[in-house]
Amino acid sequence: MAATDTYAEEVSRPGQHTWVQALVRWLCITVSLAFLAAVLLAPLATVFVMALSKGIGTYLHSFADPDTLAAIRLTLITAAVVVPINTVFGLAAAWAIAKFEFRGKSILITLIDLPLAISPVISGMIFVLLFGLHGWFGLWLQAHDISIIFALPGIMLATMFVTFPYVARELIPLMQQLGNDEEEAAITLGAGGWMTFFRVTLPKVRWGLVYGMVLCNARAMGEFGAVSVVSGHIRGLTNTMPLHIEILYNEYNFVGAFAVASLLTLLAALTLLVKTLVERTGYRRR
Amino acid sequence: MSFRSPSILPGFGLTFGFTTFFLSTIVLLPLAALVLSATSMHWSDFVSTVFSARALGSYRLSFGASLLAASINLVFGFIIAWTLVRYEFPGRKLVDALIDMPFALPTAVSGIALTTVFAQNGWIGRYLEPLGIKVAYTWLGVTLALTLISMPFAVRAVQPALLEVQRDLEEAAETLGAGRFYVFRRIILPTILPALLTGFTLAFARAVGEYGSVIFISGNLPMKTEITPLLIVVHLEQFDYQGAAALGLVMLVISFVMLLTINLLQAWGRRSQVRAAN
Numbered sequence: 326m327a328a329t330d331t332y333a334e335e336v337s338r339p340g341q342h343t344w345v346q347a348l349v350r351w352l353c354i355t356v357s358l359a360f361l362a363a364v365l366l367a368p369l370a371t372v373f374v375m376a377l378s379k380g381i382g383t384y385l386h387s388f389a390d391p392d393t394l395a396a397i398r399l400t401l402i403t404a405a406v407v408v409p410i411n412t413v414f415g416l417a418a419a420w421a422i423a424k425f426e427f428r429g430k431s432i433l434i435t436l437i438d439l440p441l442a443i444s445p446v447i448s449g450m451i452f453v454l455l456f457g458l459h460g461w462f463g464l465w466l467q468a469h470d471i472s473i474i475f476a477l478p479g480i481m482l483a484t485m486f487v488t489f490p491y492v493a494r495e496l497i498p499l500m501q502q503l504g505n506d507e508e509e510a511a512i513t514l515g516a517g518g519w520m521t522f523f524r525v526t527l528p529k530v531r532w533g534l535v536y537g538m539v540l541c542n543a544r545a546m547g548e549f550g551a552v553s554v555v556s557g558h559i560r561g562l563t564n565t566m567p568l569h570i571e572i573l574y575n576e577y578n579f580v581g582a583f584a585v586a587s588l589l590t591l592l593a594a595l596t597l598l599v600k601t602l603v604e605r606t607g608y609r610r611r
Numbered sequence: 612m613s614f615r616s617p618s619i620l621p622g623f624g625l626t627f628g629f630t631t632f633f634l635s636t637i638v639l640l641p642l643a644a645l646v647l648s649a650t651s652m653h654w655s656d657f658v659s660t661v662f663s664a665r666a667l668g669s670y671r672l673s674f675g676a677s678l679l680a681a682s683i684n685l686v687f688g689f690i691i692a693w694t695l696v697r698y699e700f701p702g703r704k705l706v707d708a709l710i711d712m713p714f715a716l717p718t719a720v721s722g723i724a725l726t727t728v729f730a731q732n733g734w735i736g737r738y739l740e741p742l743g744i745k746v747a748y749t750w751l752g753v754t755l756a757l758t759l760i761s762m763p764f765a766v767r768a769v770q771p772a773l774l775e776v777q778r779d780l781e782e783a784a785e786t787l788g789a790g791r792f793y794v795f796r797r798i799i800l801p802t803i804l805p806a807l808l809t810g811f812t813l814a815f816a817r818a819v820g821e822y823g824s825v826i827f828i829s830g831n832l833p834m835k836t837e838i839t840p841l842l843i844v845v846h847l848e849q850f851d852y853q854g855a856a857a858l859g860l861v862m863l864v865i866s867f868v869m870l871l872t873i874n875l876l877q878a879w880g881r882r883s884q885v886r887a888a889n
Contacts, residue, residue: 346791350698357694358706360687364759365712367734368724375727414633421626427615433630435870439638442866444820445718446840447859450847451641454648459852461644485637508620518621540714547717549823550840554847567719567823574723574827586720593715600715601708 372590375583387584395561396569396585399480403565404545407484411541412534415492419530420522423500424508434497440489445550449483452555475557480565483551488541495537499530499608532608536600543596547589645863648856660857668834669842670861676750676838677818680757681765684814685807688765695766696773710767713760718823725756726828748830753838756824761814768810772803772880805880809873816869820862 377384387393418437422430440448454460456473466473473479507529511521527534549567556563564572566585573582615623649657660666694700695707713721729736729746736746746752776799784794822840829836837845839862846855 349791353690353694354698354700356687357691360691361706361709363735364755364762365709367728368721368759369712369716371724371727371734372720414630417626417633418630420622421630424620425615425618425623425627427623427627433634435874436634436638437630439642439870442816442820442870443642444822444840444859444862444866446822446843447645447820447862450843450855450859451645453847454644454852454856455641457852459850482637486641489637505618505620512619512621521620522622543715547715547720549717549719550821553822554844567717570719570723571827579727582723586717586723589717589720593712593717593720596715597708597711600711 369590372583372586375579376587378583379580383580384584384587387581390581392561392564393569393581393585396564396566397588399477399564400546400566402477403481403484404542406481407488407545408538408542410485411488412492412538414489415496415537416534418493419496419500420526422497424505437493437497438490440486445487445548446554448486449551449554452479452482452486474555475559475563477563479555480552480563483555484545484548487548487551488544491541491544492534492537495533495540496530499533500526503529532603532606536603536608539596539599539603543593546592642863645856645859648853649860652853652857656853657857660854661861665833665837666839666842666858669837669839672750672753672836673819673839676754676757677761677815679754680761680818681811681815683754683758684762684765685811688762688810688814689769689803689807692766692769692773696770710763712763714763718760718821719827721759722756722824722827725759725824726752729755729828747828748836750829750836752828752830753825753836756828757818757821760821760824761818764813764817765810768813769803769806772806773799776802802883805876805883809876809880812869812873812876816866816873819865819869 388397418433422434453474455462456466456479457463458467458474460474473482507525508521511525512518516524546565547567548565549571552565553568553571556565556568558564558568558572560572566589570582570585570589573579573585652660691710695703695710726733726747728734729739729752731737731740731745731747733747739746744751746755780798781794784798785791789797820840822838822844825838826841829838829841831837831841839858843855843858843862846852846858
């Protein structure tokens with residue numbers, strides 16, 4: 326065997342083993358932490374240092390700006406509409422896919438995951454192609470005085486597209502793994518479909534549902550590319566928080582930009598906290 | 612054979628109908644609009660848009676920087692995953708949770724924060740400046756932003772595979788006299804290879820489409836630091852919907868190829884895991 330030569334060379338001698346392992350261990354931990362510190366921790370710390378660079382008064386004052394408040398409100402409204410809709414969709418999709426066997430199931434799963442593979446810019450552009458002034462329905466919409474692009478409906482559609490798979494892709498594997506036995510028992514004992522869903526299925530999958538909703542919400546509030554394409558960047562009207570950050574930053578209003586960024590960073594930290602707590606309940610990410 | 616197997620559970624019609632209806636209106640129909648808009652272009656217009664010098668320059672940057680970022684994450688993602696799985700150290704749980712930060716952090720925030728840190732007078736940029744390394748507003752900055760946002764994909768793909776590596780095999784090999792490097796090359800690497808490649812592809816796929824974090828750090832000079840998604844936005848802002856759709860179609864096709872590759876790699880990973888278990 327050819328491998329035997331290499332094998333003989335690499336036979337370890339006692340004593341040499343431990344310090345090499347200790348060195349590798351030290352090196353791995355140091356490299357990992359240094360990489361994360363430079364690429365992840367330094368930017369995170371910068372957000373707060375920049376936001377507070379002119380003192381806490383200026384920081385708090387930057388939230389009094391009516392355009393900033395409008396951006397926060399728009400982001401909250403968008404998430405409040407998009408997350409529930411995608412949650413209902415996720416539950417329906419998971420029920421259909423996990424509880425039944427039908428042809429073309431794997432194609433359906435792939436199609437649900439599709440938005441994750443698509444550039445955010447394209448996710449926004451497709452709605453401009455449909456509803457923009459020069460788009461397919463542009464003239465019809467204009468004649469009927471309905472605005473979708475550069476208005477709230479466009480922002481919601483684009484956000485819905487990018488966050489579309491989040492709840493479904495958490496619930497589908499979870500419900501498949503948990504099986505149908507309890508649901509079948511409930512139906513056999515005379516429970517109705519809705520009762521079975523609310524009393525049997527929902528409690529079983531609740532942590533997966535929370536997990537998916539939290540991730541969906543984080544993406545909905547933080548989406549930049551897709552929303553940027555459809556929003557039109559009208560201050561106080563169609564600027565979400567991430568878009569408002571861009572405008573403030575480009576105006577060299579760094580305290581303002583990083584103040585809004587600090588809110589989104591806190592939201593991200595909160596998302597991770599909830600995610601970690603949910604994982605601690607025994608619900609594991611596969 | 613009927614469309615679906617019989618089941619006593621109710622609600623198939625309702626949930627399947629709602630799922631396909633919602634999927635069609637929100638995802639499939641708009642994507643079809645993109646494909647139709649691009650294909651309704653005259654062939655020569657399509658070619659001149661897709662192969663214009665500016666478009667070619669943007670592909671070079673988008674694909675080059677994404678490949679580089681995915682490669683960086685292949686190396687560092689593995690080291691980080693290895694460290695988290697194999698070593699116990701203070702703060703390990705916190706570091707593990709922080710890996711997902713780029714998932715949760717809005718891209719605009721990553722963009723402005725990275726630019727500030729790596730600008731000439733930034734915390735890290737000021738030490739690179741005397742060395743002649745400019746990060747912000749160059750292709751290096753683009754690569755850095757793409758590295759950050761695609762990092763979790765690489766780490767999270769490798770981590771479960773590393774947990775699957777059978778420690779008793781390693782111990783058996785060591786008992787028989789194999790060195791650590793030999794064990795790594797012959798036992799660990801073959802087990803995690805599909806996961807490494809999956810992580811690489813996922814990171815690359817995410818990086819190619821990224822927009823938010825890049826536009827702040829790139830400087831956005833046509834031909835030099837302009838990524839393809841930004842060029843699409845430029846077309847849209849000039850109301851050149853067809854040009855934007857043409858470039859979008861190119862990126863869409865690439866996304867499909869990536870998705871297919873990822874699925875094949877994951878199938879390979881499952882097969883080799885089954886083989887290892889038997």
